[in-house]
Amino acid sequence: MALLATLSTSPPSRLILEHLAPLLARLDKSLDGTPRSHVLIGSGLAVTLAMQLAQYLFATHRCLRRRGALWVLFETLKALPIIRGIVAREKAKIIAEMDVDMRAKAALEPPRLAVLPAQGMSLKAVLAEADSRQSKDMQWSTRSSMMSGAVYMADQSHFNLLCSVYSTFAHANPLHADAFPSVARMEAEVVNMTAAMLGGGDNGNPEVCGLMTSGGTESILTAVRASRDYMRATRGITQPEMIVAISAHAAVYKAAEYFGIQLVRVGVDADFRMDVAAVRRAVNRNTILIYASAPGYPHGTMDAVEDLAVIAKRRGVCFHVDACLGGFVLPFTTAGGATGVKIAPFDFRVDGVTSMSVDTHKYGLSQKGSSVVLYASSTLRQYQYTAVMDWSGGLYISPSQAGSRSGGLIAQTWAALVHTGQRGYEEIAGTVLRGARSLREGISAIDGLQVMGRDVTMVVAWKSSDPALNIYVVNDVMVNKGWHMSVLHSPPALHMCLTSANVESVPKLLEDLSKVVDEVRALQGSGAKIAGGKAPIYGLAGGLPDRGLIGDILRDVQDLMLKHV
Numbered sequence: 001m002a003l004l005a006t007l008s009t010s011p012p013s014r015l016i017l018e019h020l021a022p023l024l025a026r027l028d029k030s031l032d033g034t035p036r037s038h039v040l041i042g043s044g045l046a047v048t049l050a051m052q053l054a055q056y057l058f059a060t061h062r063c064l065r066r067r068g069a070l071w072v073l074f075e076t077l078k079a080l081p082i083i084r085g086i087v088a089r090e091k092a093k094i095i096a097e098m099d100v101d102m103r104a105k106a107a108l109e110p111p112r113l114a115v116l117p118a119q120g121m122s123l124k125a126v127l128a129e130a131d132s133r134q135s136k137d138m139q140w141s142t143r144s145s146m147m148s149g150a151v152y153m154a155d156q157s158h159f160n161l162l163c164s165v166y167s168t169f170a171h172a173n174p175l176h177a178d179a180f181p182s183v184a185r186m187e188a189e190v191v192n193m194t195a196a197m198l199g200g201g202d203n204g205n206p207e208v209c210g211l212m213t214s215g216g217t218e219s220i221l222t223a224v225r226a227s228r229d230y231m232r233a234t235r236g237i238t239q240p241e242m243i244v245a246i247s248a249h250a251a252v253y254k255a256a257e258y259f260g261i262q263l264v265r266v267g268v269d270a271d272f273r274m275d276v277a278a279v280r281r282a283v284n285r286n287t288i289l290i291y292a293s294a295p296g297y298p299h300g301t302m303d304a305v306e307d308l309a310v311i312a313k314r315r316g317v318c319f320h321v322d323a324c325l326g327g328f329v330l331p332f333t334t335a336g337g338a339t340g341v342k343i344a345p346f347d348f349r350v351d352g353v354t355s356m357s358v359d360t361h362k363y364g365l366s367q368k369g370s371s372v373v374l375y376a377s378s379t380l381r382q383y384q385y386t387a388v389m390d391w392s393g394g395l396y397i398s399p400s401q402a403g404s405r406s407g408g409l410i411a412q413t414w415a416a417l418v419h420t421g422q423r424g425y426e427e428i429a430g431t432v433l434r435g436a437r438s439l440r441e442g443i444s445a446i447d448g449l450q451v452m453g454r455d456v457t458m459v460v461a462w463k464s465s466d467p468a469l470n471i472y473v474v475n476d477v478m479v480n481k482g483w484h485m486s487v488l489h490s491p492p493a494l495h496m497c498l499t500s501a502n503v504e505s506v507p508k509l510l511e512d513l514s515k516v517v518d519e520v521r522a523l524q525g526s527g528a529k530i531a532g533g534k535a536p537i538y539g540l541a542g543g544l545p546d547r548g549l550i551g552d553i554l555r556d557v558q559d560l561m562l563k564h565v
Contacts, residue, residue, distance in 0.1 A: 087549065095556045102564040112565075138484065144505050147484040149497035152362050161419060162367050162412040172407025175398070183407035186414035187212050193417050194358055194372045197331040198323070199348030208348050209381055210374035211399055212360075212410055216324035217251040218401065219357035219373040224255040224289060226375070226384040227318040227355065231288035233383070235316070240288040245274035245303065246490070247296040249322055261288070272296070272453045274303040280311050289318045294326045294346040298488050298495065299452045300436075300459025302326075306345055309352030318354045318380070321346055324371065325497070327358030329458055332422075332429035341433050341456045354380055363428065363458070363499070366416035369409045428500055432458050435503035439496065442510035448517050452493060461488065461495035469520060477516045477523075483509065 031039060121129070140147060142154045153159050169183055177184040191210045195201055200208025213219045224242065231237045241262045244252045248265075256263040264287075266278035274292060283290070290312045292303035305321055312319035323330070323346065333341045347356060354376045361370040375381040388396040420428075439460045440451050450465040464471040471492050475485060485494045496502075496509065 091549070091553060091556070094553060095560065098557060099560055099564075102560050106564040140501065142501055144508075145499070145502040146482050146505055146509075147502060148486045148495065149362070149499060150484075151501040152499045153365055154500035158365065158416070158419060162415055165415040166367065166408040166412040168408075169411035170406070170408040172411070173404050174407055174410060175404050180407055183410045187410045190360065190410070190414050190417060191372055191374070194327070194360070194364075195348075195374055198327065198356060198358065198374065199350075199353075200374070205348050205376065207377040208374055209378050210372055211381070211384070212405075212413065213371045213373055213400065214369050214402065214405075214409075215361065215371045216249070216322075216357055216359045217254065219324065219359070219371045220249065220251040220320075220322060221255050221258065222373045222384050222401065223320050223355040223357060223375075224252070224261070224291075225259050226380055227289045227320065228259055228261060229383040230380055231318065235288075237286055237288055239286045241284070241286045242289045242291060243279055243282050243287060244291040245293070245296070247272060247274070247298050247301070248291055248293060249297050249324070252291055262286070268301075271455070272299040272301045273455075274308065276304050276307045276311070279308060283311060283315045283317065287315065287317050289320055291320050291322065292346075294321050294323045294330065295455060295457040295459060296322075297325065297459070299461040299493075300325075300455060300457040300495070300497075301453040302343060302346065302455045302457065304344075305347075305350055305353065309350045312354075313352035319352050320355045320357070321353055322357050323347070324357050324359040325362060325458060327356070327372075328360070328363035328365075328425055329429045329432060332426045333433065341437075343455075343457075348374070348376060360413045360416065363425075363432075364413070364416060365420055365428075365500075366413040367409070369406065370413040431500065432498050432503055435498045435506050436460050439498065439506050439510065442506070443513065446510075446514050446517055448521075449513070458499070459495055459497045461493050463491055463493040468524065469517065470524060473520050473524065474513075474516055477519055478512065481512055481516070483512065 138147065140151055142156055142159075145151050172180040172183045174180060174183050174187055190212060192201065195208040195210065196203070198208075199205060211222075213222060228240050231240065239262070240260070241264050242252065242256065243264045243266060245268055246265050247268055252263065255261065264282050266282055267275045269275055279290060290308055292305050292308050293301075294305060295302050309319055326346070330343050330346065333343045347353065356374045357371065358364075358374065359371045360366045361368050364370070373384075384399065386396075386398045433456060436458055437456050440456065443449050443451050443460070443462045448464060448466040448469045449462050452461040452463055462471075464474070471494060472487065475487055475494055478485060485496050488495060498506070
């Protein structure tokens with residue numbers, strides 16, 4: 001009564017009570033004579049239903065934020081029995097056609113091994129079989145590769161050095177640092193050298209630290225997980241959200257799925273950089289991390305790290321910079337004016353950057369399976385560790401997702417860095433970026449093609465500026481000429497990631513592109529199609545508004561690829 005009296009003296013509360021009074025009176029009258037137990041049970045059921053409705057509405061709101069209204073609409077429609085049946089039949093038809101094609105190709109190969117041979121093969125036989133299988137891989141020259149990215153070394157003696165060092169340390173495992181102190185020290189030195197290039201070390205933030213991983217995806221996953229756990233421990237965030245651009249690497253989707261993080265995607269500006277204003281609006285009390293790229297994989301553009309860091313710092317959230325591509329190129333863009341390219345600050349020199357991912361197996365010139373994750377301090381790094389105190393096998397501490405790791409990969413990465421040195425990386429950065437500038441200028445001169453973005457980095461992306469010119473058909477014809485470029489969506493485009501191994505092929509690429517554009521115009525005019533071309537598939541994927549259905553098809557295709565390899 002005292003509380004009711006207090007509320008009644010408040011003007012807003014008094015108005016509410018005045019409006020509710022007639023309703024409450026009618027409710028009391030309708031319940032007159034109703035057993036109290038019925039009232040109690042009814043009230044409980046009403047509260048339960050209300051809570052379930054609120055949970056449903058909350059889940060729907062989160063789903064709309066995460067997936068969008070179209071996704072929710074299509075998922076609702078596909079739940080209808082009639083629609084579900086139609087979709088299943090059409091999808092099965094697509095997969096069946098692909099299955100037939102893949103079976104036909106697999107039939108041309110010797111049968112796959114399904115069980116262990118009864119008698120082990122001789123050394124000579126094993127080597128002969130391995131050589132036979134390797135001969136079917138795409139062949140490439142150390143100086144004239146026609147693949148986008150993939151191969152980053154152009155020095156055979158460097159490659160031979162890494163193979164030799166790897167074999168020497170192939171048995172080593174940094175999990176047992178007391179038994180293999182050599183690779184433990186090598187890993188620490190790789191991390192230190194990488195950090196010193198990116199704003200750490202004695203000339204920057206001496207607290208920058210990190211660890212080696214198996215690749216860019218693991219580096220990104222590790223940093224995201226550490227950031228999530230750090231924000232949960234220090235800010236109590238249990239419904240974490242991560243803000244990324246639509247151009248962010250696909251690894252962020254893995255991280256969101258693996259670690260239960262809601263992915264909040266924002267758009268890009270006219271130059272394909274992350275929309276800073278959209279990020280500012282998207283940050284809320286559940287935000288744990290802002291993710292930027294330096295540069296982004298699709299278009300080679302540099303997100304505005306300095307502007308984004310201001311937002312992260314002000315809102316007290318973690319800020320990751322993905323420099324998997326740029327980590328061993330961008331630090332050398334202003335060294336002696338060798339590249340003629342100036343890049344805005346993007347690393348730990350920018351206040352607010354809390355973690356970075358840097359691939360040593362790309363422009364760091366080590367072999368595949370090597371990357372570095374860096375943190376602004378060991379405080380954040382500790383959240384990537386796993387400590388087990390009550391295991392019957394003893395006390396256990398692991399600094400990474402993997403337990404045992406290859407000492408050979410660590411040792412060959414160390415060898416790559418100390419063999420190449422700062423001068424070597426400066427020369428490679430200059431060669432790659434001058435090649436990128438030349439490719440951008442050459443593509444801009446081809447009628448019907450348009451370069452995307454303004455940043456000069458190792459990735460050059462282009463699209464069709466002619467509505468009558470299908471860029472995916474251009475790709476199909478280029479594939480028939482031996483080129484393997486990366487295919488992009490939204491908008492349809494292609495890109496070439498320049499490396500030491502393919503940069504000398506730029507003149508040939510431009511020559512073939514110019515001819516192919518004319519060929520495709522004639523081809524499309526005649527209505528002819530490229531046998532085995534992927535343009536119809538890419539066109540279908542880009543045109544279907546139901547992205548969930550595309551995801552389902554991709555999963556089925558992945559199954560087929562694993563089945564018929």
